[in-house]
Amino acid sequence: MNFFGREDHHHQDLNINSDDMHSNNHTSTSRSSDSGEPSHDSRWAPKLLRDCARAISDGDSPRIHHLLWMLNELASPYGDCDQKLASYFLQALFCKATESGQRCYKTLASIADKSHSFDSARKLILKFQEVSPWTTFGHVASNGAILEALEGETKLHIIDISNTLCTQWPTLLEALATRNDETPHLKLTVVLTGGSGSTGAGSVMKEVRQRMEKFARLMGVPFELKVMSGLNHLGELTRDGLGVHEDEAVAVNCVGALRRVRAEERGGVIAMFRSLNPRVVTVVEEEADFLSNRDDFVEAFEECLRFFSLYFEMLEESFGATSNERLMLERECSRNIVRVLACGVDEEEEAERSERGRQWSQRLKQEFRPLAFSDDVLDDVKALLRRYRPGWSLAVPSPDDVFSSGIYLNWKDEPVIWASSWKP
Template sequence: MKLSSAKVSKESKGASPSHGGHHKNSLHLKHRSHHSILPLPPVDALEQWSSVTVDMYNSNNNNHNQQQQPQTSHTSTSRSSDYSAGGDGEPSGTGNKWASRLLKECARAISDKDSSKIHHLLWMLNELASPYGDCDQKLASYFLQALFCKATESGQRCFKTLTSVAEKSHSFDSARKLILKFQEVSPWTTFGHVAANGAILEALDGEPKLHIIDISNTLCTQWPTLLEALATRNDDTPHLKLTVVVTANIVRSVMKEISQRMEKFARLMGVPFEFNVISGLNHIGELTKEALGVLEDEAVAVNCIGALRRVDVGERAALIQMFRSLGPKVVTVVEEEADFSSTRHDFVKCFEECLRFYTLYFEMLDECFTATSNEKLMLERECSRSIVRVLACDNDQDKEGECERRERGSQWSERLKEVFSPVRFSDDVADDVKALLKRYKAGWALAQAHQNETGLYLTWKEEAVVWVSAWKP
């Protein structure tokens, strides 16, 4: 069923919960043809539904964790350009990647336990870094924090402080505005939503009872467009049960409001709907088949967005086997393209991969947002927790929460092929993704997986940044 986002927006904008049935019957579409799963433009989506996964904290709390850390200098770009970071006489603010050179040198000094060099480089980075400067200054600021924590073995304490600050200042309204702005300027998150929704709709087409198990921290931003597509099926509208697995406290705090909005939106669409939340877990590895309450007459889809990387490396195989035991019609996996797993016992290699990935991310934010964007600053600050988690926390010893061990699409393909068979994304789904990317500025593209891999890649300036795949038993 080809359902244009413009038509959905127009039909549903003026609707009310009591008009859900009218909305469904007003669209005469053929059964089993393609459902377009493009999200609404952000302005239209704001009127219906929105939420966010991004952890934020107030700029007033920026130095909350700096008592035992070097005071980050709020140096202007012009001041930092007076320094020659590479020692070669070139100014540091001329795009010669001074931050990367200094940061890598500091990481090697920490690995070598060269205390004199560590102190010198940390001091130099502290003088040059600023969260309000150019891309190099920002990278220096956030990676300086992680390097200091690694050098002083204070990573766990810093991570907990950053988490606590983020949780205290998190609000649904500010989060909503942030995610909408991010989706407006970048397909980083919507790429995975569109591709996964397309695979789920095709796998569950014609089924009367659907059960989607959502293991992610995306706060259900993925599901409104899927509900709209279900509402336009020309046969009996299926019953949808959505089970959301939540582990992060920052997500738990807004799930009541998310639940109310989801139920209201389902009524608006005329889709019989049941919403369940599983929130008593410390980490996803504790999830069991029994807790999910899957019934024999339900067609099951398991949706994992940024979820598998938060599972301990040694527990991933068992979790994937548990997914198989559910008898799912499809399992969708979306992960960012970085390897913090195979390098986890080599600090320098892990640091270089982490720096490579976040340099891409920060440069993307710089190009997609305006220079003075508060949303960009919030997204950059959210990265600080992940960077500290990856580089300065011992995940092998810390069992209190989730890890941050990403793997590349090729690595996930190897793992998942041990239990599942890959599902090829249809041409219709690929077309929907391409149509999505046309909404954004030049630089974004869709790429097919290489040989012996599966799935689709979102690329930014020819660098793969997000991977999506679909699987079946």
């Protein structure tokens, strides 16, 4: 997820047919039967949503209208997990049915972008990290791999391509400060692209720089932070632009970054990473495939529903029912769902198209070799997961699995995050 933005607007009923639509108290826990009529069941939303997706795929206008009407009556962004799921998927389905996805997404993104503030974004990220390992899992794994790969070097250069406001790096700075050998000089280059390179994000990064520099002084680590903005996409990155020097030990850290690269450009971006001659490349992505099925709407919908159902369930069990942070994360999800299901791949400049770990592994193996996480790093990850509520676990693929590299964060035995480490 992209945690830069926040959005404070309220859900609005979709004006599918102004004569038919009216609000209600959203207290129903019904589910649609095959006839389209409600029947009592605790999980009604997935059935209704699937029926609607199939109707859209079939171009069945009367059924589309009927199902959108039902969903609009039952959905609520303030209800239980089913009502929330229905609410946010309803928006995407309506946009798909009316071919208004691109316009809707740009409106939602603009609202979020205008609401950027360092304090709100920082509070959101830190609270999410407090209650869930969704982001900290990748941070701990990546930091461990980077520290081991750069052991003994005196000039470090980490190229950070992520969107978590540098919350990954204080623990790494602390680790550098407590090493027995000479404390190295760390240069951190933060790359902002597209929407994340906006004016709002730039002002946020000014605050981040001040805090990072203050913390580095406290830790006694020679530190330099460079923010690289103004890029439309990662394909514009070059070695010269990144200011990489021959005497630096380079690490490339990609957290949720590669999915923002167009499919046809991913190989080129990975090759550019290789040209930097890095000691290590760390890649963390969400475990979902929104690319290979993009031409089959029903299949794309099923994968989107599977992944975001897990995410919404995780949020429901991690946050309190009235948590503002939870609502903000769910609204961020709603934008991502619209982008995946209702925006054409060629329409959205930053069309996020996730792939699964196995798919990323095959791409990365064109330029790199997988670097297994050490037992020490795996122990650190296990210790991290013990800090959170039950339900989280670490999965390490078998050494005999030639298709997949890295490790997985599981939520209730379902993989949701993939973390990996690579070397030339």
